[in-house]
Amino acid sequence: xxxxxxxxxxxxxxxxxxxxxxxxxxxxxxxxxxxxxxxxxxxxxxxxxxxxxxxxxxxxxxxxxxxxxxxxxxxxxxxxxxxxxxxxxxxxxxxxxxxxxxxxxxxxxxxxxxxxxxxxxxxxxxxxxxxxxxxxxxxxxxxxxxxxxxxxxxxxxxxxxxxxxxxxxxxxxxxxxxxxxxxxxxxxxxxxxxxxxxxxxxxxxxxxxxxxxxxxxxxxxxxxxxxxxxxxxxxxxxxxxxxxxxxxxxxxxxxxxxxxxxxxxxxxxxxxxxxxxxxxxxxxxxxxxxxxxxxxxxxx
Amino acid sequence: xxxxxxxxxxxxxxxxxxxxxxxxxxxxxxxxxxxxxxxxxxxxxxxxxxxxxxxxxxxxxxxxxxxxxxxxxxxxxxxxxxxxxxxxxxxxxxxxxxxxxxxxxxxxxxxxxxxxxxxxxxxxxxxxxxxxxxxxxxxxxxxxxxxxxxxxxxxxxxxxxxxxxxxxxxxxxxxxxxxxxxxxxxxxxxxxxxxxxxxxxxxxxxxxxxxxxxxxxxxxxxxxxxxxxxxxxxxxxxxxxxxxxxxxxxx
Numbered sequence: 001x002x003x004x005x006x007x008x009x010x011x012x013x014x015x016x017x018x019x020x021x022x023x024x025x026x027x028x029x030x031x032x033x034x035x036x037x038x039x040x041x042x043x044x045x046x047x048x049x050x051x052x053x054x055x056x057x058x059x060x061x062x063x064x065x066x067x068x069x070x071x072x073x074x075x076x077x078x079x080x081x082x083x084x085x086x087x088x089x090x091x092x093x094x095x096x097x098x099x100x101x102x103x104x105x106x107x108x109x110x111x112x113x114x115x116x117x118x119x120x121x122x123x124x125x126x127x128x129x130x131x132x133x134x135x136x137x138x139x140x141x142x143x144x145x146x147x148x149x150x151x152x153x154x155x156x157x158x159x160x161x162x163x164x165x166x167x168x169x170x171x172x173x174x175x176x177x178x179x180x181x182x183x184x185x186x187x188x189x190x191x192x193x194x195x196x197x198x199x200x201x202x203x204x205x206x207x208x209x210x211x212x213x214x215x216x217x218x219x220x221x222x223x224x225x226x227x228x229x230x231x232x233x234x235x236x237x238x239x240x241x242x243x244x245x246x247x248x249x250x251x252x253x254x255x256x257x258x259x260x261x262x263x264x265x266x267x268x269x270x271x272x273x274x275x276x277x278x279x280x281x282x283x284x285x286x287x288x289x290x291x292x293x294x295x296x297x298x299x300x
Numbered sequence: 301x302x303x304x305x306x307x308x309x310x311x312x313x314x315x316x317x318x319x320x321x322x323x324x325x326x327x328x329x330x331x332x333x334x335x336x337x338x339x340x341x342x343x344x345x346x347x348x349x350x351x352x353x354x355x356x357x358x359x360x361x362x363x364x365x366x367x368x369x370x371x372x373x374x375x376x377x378x379x380x381x382x383x384x385x386x387x388x389x390x391x392x393x394x395x396x397x398x399x400x401x402x403x404x405x406x407x408x409x410x411x412x413x414x415x416x417x418x419x420x421x422x423x424x425x426x427x428x429x430x431x432x433x434x435x436x437x438x439x440x441x442x443x444x445x446x447x448x449x450x451x452x453x454x455x456x457x458x459x460x461x462x463x464x465x466x467x468x469x470x471x472x473x474x475x476x477x478x479x480x481x482x483x484x485x486x487x488x489x490x491x492x493x494x495x496x497x498x499x500x501x502x503x504x505x506x507x508x509x510x511x512x513x514x515x516x517x518x519x520x521x522x523x524x525x526x527x528x529x530x531x532x533x534x535x536x537x538x539x540x541x542x543x544x545x546x547x548x549x550x551x
Contacts, residue, residue: 072508138509139513152502152505154509
């Protein structure tokens, strides 16, 4: 067909990724070194692949040079997403309290200063100071100084939150698991560091994409995406073309629609390597999520 | 648009110009600004007789001239910016509650303090002085930031309730006496009162945030060694609440 879109011999299916409204926050973690900033960010974003089981999706957005952080130390920005506002605040308090407040030399700053919708996360964390905490207002921003055994932890009183988008995605249909992984790794590499986007799954990649609900177990919120599972090709309604033996998925959460679009625009072409037959995306017919990322439109 | 005031002539008399605040000038046309009062030897004088006025209806106010005998500038200011190019007299920024008072020069006594008889001095905003200040700077300050580019005279932060005073030069004896809370940040040396107790030597994490803010937003630059610390932390005044601190930069 003349309308087909093919990149490096890989067919880009004429379909769209269906994504959902989320609430998002950006946290800037600084530390005495880039190593400790990353340690804190890595632990904070652990077990945060999917709201289905983790209640939160989180990931490292990018490293921030020392010159660009509020305290002049190396920093990491982390994006955190939940389906609702109350959940976002609760998850941030839990995670910052348990993983960053505990981590040597770290400080916590807001990464969405323009947001007028604020969460009193630092205000909640301050009480760890057991009444010995003190605040400082610098440039109209209140920070809490929490005395700790190391010395003092610094946490900004409020963090901004915004309406965000969760669940942008695309799938790489390949001739082997090795090829699918290689394609996904290339896409992740291309999308790493793009502002406003995280890839919340391990290494940015999902091997076990899911469908909504279950055909057999009523209590399950999600179960294996059998239409894209190669071992089930002959016993389910498959969406896999001939020659496809493995599929990997990349899920994207973003602070806005355009951020995810920008990431997919560079990620999808990077995944178009020999052995990949098709790039497609997951959707529910457009009936569940209001955000639709049309692959061909993004790549146009 | 801003309002610019220029002292018409040098004077040997002290001038009380506490009427000059951005919040007072923001709604006034130029002729009405000239009708504001200032005081010389107990006599009321129109502001227009003392200052040449340019501009109107702005909370961005700039004053020029030898103002070392002009007192009370910025008294009670609540918002806006008051910039003074030159030295000023006493009582600048007294009872200030907001905005930015920037003095590109030195200031006299009682900078940011209370009006006579009041229990609280400055309750908000920022005062930046690039030069020296006299005695009793930041006395009874409740909230806000006072930054001194050079030396501070005796009695700085006396009975401080909260807030922050940073002194890049030396601080004369008696700093922080009777303070309840609040921070005295001493970059250039300070004599610690006997009613302060040594706590530890450490790196206060808010210091680099503060110094970077001052550099970025206020053009107030300090050498990098002050951001990296360390600082000796002294807590006091233990004769009062004792939750105040003197952070003394050390090598």
